[in-house]
Amino acid sequence: MNNTPTPHELRAGLVKQLRDQNAIRTDRIADVIGSVPREVFAPEASPADAYDPNRAVVTKRDPHGLAISSVSAANIQAVMLEQGDPRPGETVLEIGSGGMNAAYLAELVAPGGTVTTLDIDPEVTDRARRLLADTGYAGVHVVTADAEYGAPDRAPYDLIEVTVGAPDIPPAWLDQLAPGGRIVVPLRLRGLMRSFLLVREGDHLVSHGYELCGFVPMQGAGEQREHLVLLHETPNEEVGLRLDDGDQVDIEALRGALASPRQEAWSGVTVGGEEPTHDLDLWLATAFDGHARLTATVAARDAGIVASASPLGVATLVVGGTFAYRTVRAVDDSRTRFELGAYGHGPAASAAASKLVDEIRTWDRKHRRGPGARIEIHPAATPDSRLPAGRVVDKTHSRISISWPGQQP
Ligand SMILES: C[S@@+](CC[C@H](N)C(=O)[O-])C[C@H]1O[C@@H](n2cnc3c(N)ncnc32)[C@H](O)[C@@H]1O
Structure with a gap:
């Protein structure tokens, strides 16, 4: 048959x-x-x-x-x-x-x-x-x-x-x-x-x-590709930052930062293992001036250089020669719930990790159950006064405003 x-x-x-x-x-x-x-x-x-x-x-x-x-x-x-x-x-x-x-x-x-x-x-x-x-x-x-x-x-x-x-x-x-x-x-x-x-x-x-x-x-x-700057590279181990919209960073300072001990901060906010966190990522991407995505190979994570091995990258705050990236830790033995937190590297590592964690708490309080982001796309010549309140991302042809309406009390 x-x-x-x-x-x-x-x-x-x-x-x-x-x-x-x-x-x-x-x-x-x-x-x-x-x-x-x-x-x-x-x-x-x-x-x-x-x-x-x-x-x-x-x-x-x-x-x-x-x-x-x-x-x-x-x-x-x-x-x-x-x-x-x-x-x-x-x-x-x-x-x-x-x-x-x-x-x-x-x-x-x-x-x-x-x-x-x-x-x-x-x-x-x-x-x-x-x-x-x-x-x-x-x-x-x-x-x-x-x-x-x-x-x-x-x-x-x-x-x-x-x-x-x-x-x-x-x-x-x-x-x-x-x-x-x-x-x-x-x-x-x-x-x-x-x-x-x-x-x-x-x-x-x-x-x-x-x-x-x-x-x-x-x-x-x-065509406008993202660019990747490498902070650490051996034949197997690779750690980098993905940057978009023409963003620039101090690569040498960030390489030095990665080699320095990490600081951590925890938010008290937990998520289920299957729960999507895409909107948290969008929130973090719009919350900071210096936003990048930390990517790493499995070998780099296994060597303890960073705690994440995401090929697409995890939300990262970059401030001068310091960076902090989003991470999680299990809160139960069955590894079904995870607390969101941040690891920071560099001279202001603690402050950067705390800042990222503050934004995780803001997302949890105000946006987690909300309608998400709203964007408006205006021609590049539009003056600030005609744009709605919120972060503005300037592209070649357009000014994109991003706001988060419907905030929870
Ligand atoms: C994911 S495929 C399209 C899938 C398709 N719509 C389907 O039926 O599933 C994306 C296509 O975009 C095309 N593409 C990339 N840049 C382009 C451009 N500037 N103008 C027109 N097409 C483009 C690529 O050649 C590619 O064939």
């Missing part, structure tokens, strides 16, 4: 898993993900991998092995479709083309809607065009272009869905968006990426929620 599941069974299984993960929230998205043949849009993968809800199928890497094109994991495709909520008759632009997500969009805007998908890479657009034609979605317009300039020919768009990590919002996206139109975009902000739903209000965009995500980086005119 052949136990290999049919594509139909794989699709039904995927929809169930995505509902269980709360990635699918509405029947419309369930119906579409339950009907488009993923296995045809990801011929590079086995059917089981194509229908793995959490697995992206990498279709292209750069000479260093970094993934630069993929068919995104079904989980994040579903989440972003829920965020953007494409409606019948709408005009949609997808930035970053794999074919699969464009097919989902085409189903959702039918009847009467149009989908344009653009990619900077002609190999990617050739592949997408072929797969879309093979599966009956030849009506999707496939354009080879740099996202920095959008796709003016079919503008204005009701929805722009960006499926590549964006360091900024280019002016073309706002110009090509209809009044009240939406952008769903994986935006990198202070080293963290979140998929924001942004709604156009006149000359600016206002967030209406965000979700955790990870995406390949933007190429072309808008």
Whole structure:
């Protein structure tokens, strides 16, 4: 007897898993993900991998092995479709083309809607065009272009869905968006990426929620990579700081700091082992002037150089030649609850660790059960007086204000 599941069974299984993960929230998205043949849009993968809800199928890497094109994991495709909520008759632009997500969009805007998908890479657009034609979605317009300039020919768009990590919002996206139109975009902000739903209000965009995500980086005119500075390096052991938004640090002083004994501070705030702390990370990223992410290899952690081995990095406060990073310690023998704290290194290690812990307590008191951050994205020339209160992150094209409304008493 052949136990290999049919594509139909794989699709039904995927929809169930995505509902269980709360990635699918509405029947419309369930119906579409339950009907488009993923296995045809990801011929590079086995059917089981194509229908793995959490697995992206990498279709292209750069000479260093970094993934630069993929068919995104079904989980994040579903989440972003829920965020953007494409409606019948709408005009949609997808930035970053794999074919699969464009097919989902085409189903959702039918009847009467149009989908344009653009990619900077002609190999990617050739592949997408072929797969879309093979599966009956030849009506999707496939354009080879740099996202920095959008796709003016079919503008204005009701929805722009960006499926590549964006360091900024280019002016073309706002110009090509209809009044009240939406952008769903994986935006990198202070080293963290979140998929924001942004709604156009006149000359600016206002967030209406965000979700955790990870995406390949933007190429072309808008490319702005994070940079990594190494504080410690042997063949196996590596400790570094990831910096974003052009931030600079005193590398020599911080190398010396890492070599000095650490100081610790504990918050009294505990979290369950499975409890997400993404919003705490976003809070810490916006709370400090000097924010970085400490990354380390497992060997560096095992050698006791730092207490964390996160490849994406943990929230770190940098003040001159001192830094302090977020850590946890188990509060019970079964290791199900953890207290949040900080380790500091450098001349002001205790003060930096205490400051980080103070912000953990503020998050716990005021924001832990709140609605999260709200961002507004204004053109780069906007004066301070026109920005809402809160931290402002200046990018090349935009000024992004981040505030935390709905504070708990
Ligand atoms: C994650 S893939 C897109 C996935 C796709 N939407 C799907 O169906 O799952 C991201 C794509 O963005 C493209 N990309 C990167 N920088 C770009 C730019 N400046 N303009 C247009 N496309 C870009 C890459 O070539 C890559 O194919």
